[in-house]
Amino acid sequence: MNKGWIKKHRKIRDHWLYEPSRPRTRLEAWEDLLMDAAFEDREIAPNNTPVIIKVGQVYSSIRFLMNRWKWSIGKVQRFLKTLEKCDMIRIKTDTGTNLITICNYDIYQSTDTQTDTETIQQRIHKRYKVKELKEIKNSLATKNIMERKSDFVNECKD
Numbered sequence: 001m002n003k004g005w006i007k008k009h010r011k012i013r014d015h016w017l018y019e020p021s022r023p024r025t026r027l028e029a030w031e032d033l034l035m036d037a038a039f040e041d042r043e044i045a046p047n048n049t050p051v052i053i054k055v056g057q058v059y060s061s062i063r064f065l066m067n068r069w070k071w072s073i074g075k076v077q078r079f080l081k082t083l084e085k086c087d088m089i090r091i092k093t094d095t096g097t098n099l100i101t102i103c104n105y106d107i108y109q110s111t112d113t114q115t116d117t118e119t120i121q122q123r124i125h126k127r128y129k130v131k132e133l134k135e136i137k138n139s140l141a142t143k144n145i146m147e148r149k150s151d152f153v154n155e156c157k158d
Helices: 008-015 026-036 064-068 073-085 113-155
Strands: 040-044 052-053 057-058 091-095 097-102
Touching: 008 026, 008 113, 026 057, 026 064, 026 073, 052 057, 052 073, 057 064, 073 091
Parallel strands: none
Antiparallel strands: 040 052, 057 097, 091 097
C-alpha cells in the first residue's frame, strides 16, 4: 500500500528501537533532517548572533550531522550534495554552519485529512507526470518521423 502518509513524532528518537549508537542509513538521515526542520518560524542566537529559522529550515553544521549520523565528513557532504541535486534541499553555507531548506516542506508537514493526502500526492506526482508526458511526446514524434520515412520509401518503390 503506497497511498497516504503517517505521522511520525520527533520523540521517536527517544525510543529504545532508535539505537543512536549505530550509523544511520540515508533514509534515516533524510528523516532526521525532516524531523529537525522548524515547524514554525523562530529565532535562534548561536554565538550571540540572531538567526531567523523559517518553516522547513534546519540550522546545522556538517560536523554536527557527522556526529549524529555516525558518518565521515565526506559522506555527509556527498549526501547533502545529492539531496541538493535531486531538488530535495537547498543549502546556504556560512562560516561553519549551514542553513538547509527542505524543498516542498509542506508536503511532509500537513494536516491529516483525506483531501490533504490526495492533494499532497497529486503535487508529488505532478512533476513525474510532466516528465512522462514529455517522453511520450518525444516518442510519438520519433514514431511519426519513422512512419513518414517508411511511407516515403514505399512510395519510391512503387
